[in-house]
Amino acid sequence: METRELRYFVAVAEELHFGRAAQRLGIAQPPLSRAIQQLERRLGVALLERTSRTVTLTEAGSVLLVEGRAALDAVDAADRRTRRAALAATGHPGLVLVMKAGASSELLSKLLDTYAAEPGAVTVDVLLCGIAEQERLLRDGRADVALLHRPFDSTTGLDTEELRTEGQVVVLPAGHPFTGRAHLTMADVTALPGLPLPRWPGPDGTYTDGPGPEARDSTQLYELIALGRAAAVLPESCRTHLRRDLTAVPVLDAPAVTTVIAWPPHSRSQALAGLVRTASLL
Known part of the structure; x- marks a missing residue:
């Protein structure tokens, strides 16, 4: 054909x-x-x-x-x-790293600063995307490397290095009665009156069915929560950039989230190898 x-x-x-x-x-x-x-x-x-x-x-x-x-x-x-390999061969080396906007920002900042100090480091352009888009951008060649989060993102067919594993919290509007609780369970979260969990787009861009509002990025999600329209279960690291009108409570039985750096298995880029090596040592 x-x-x-x-x-x-x-x-x-x-x-x-x-x-x-x-x-x-x-x-x-x-x-x-x-x-x-x-x-x-x-x-x-x-x-x-x-x-x-x-x-x-x-x-x-x-x-x-x-x-x-x-x-x-x-x-x-x-x-x-x-085309990108040809640019690198003519003296314009660089990497494109894709990540979900608002996720793992502290980890990414540390990675980029540490890598920039390494001998032979190249420019790393960061491509921020919406929910569930980073895996597709990596697989279709628009990015060289990605920060993904298991179990939400599929890493099938990709090479990966685990960077950290963390628990999850439920993000609520500030002043909600549950904000004084030391912790909650997923049963508590799903039973929150008037605060349904959001619906995320799948790999094909369509949203799952359910009562919650549609959310495409963290900015929109946080606004929905602040308005009392939703609650969301997110990795614990989201606390570092949480708005003042929001609060987070640990969810004991929520699945752990593992952040990985992922890249195509056939890559022969020395620059990519150096970035992955730096990430593995953080």
Whole structure:
């Protein structure tokens, strides 16, 4: 299969409409239809079921949509990493580190300061992102390395080094009756009247179902809590940058959170190796 054919097929499979897919791709509809037919002949299977009004995926088409997306993501990631490696070879070395905005800021500051003092250190650009985005940015090649948090972020297929493990706290509006408690349990948290837990976006950007408000970053989340619209269970280190109108209470039975530095397993970057080595010694 050619990359061009995969891009064409994914566009049609996502739009389920040849006209819209052609417009999205910037091509005419007849060559798009011919390309899909050629792909089906080459594979020997029907990928789409067409009527005069609808386009639907066959079982084989559904499989190719998943695999095709992954293949195209890998091609795009290879393109970005190759270009960055070329820049490094011409005297412009550097690393892009991605992390969730508002998370592990104290740890990151210590890491960057310590690494900058190392011989041969390169510039590290920090890319801040929303909830659940840092893993995707690392996998698609827009970042060289990431700070991830297990069990919330998947590290499958990545190389990792554990940096620290911590408990969790529930963040509440200042003045809430529970702020005087020494600790709470998850049962206490889920039963908080009028303070539901927020809903986070998944890897595909869609939000989970539930009664809580949607939250996409820490700034929005803290505002919702301060307004008495939500509560949130977060790693204990969030205390270091907590607003004055918020407070935190330990949650005894919440799962521990492990911060890891993660990178693609095929990386051969000496600069990345140096950053990881520094992180492991913090």
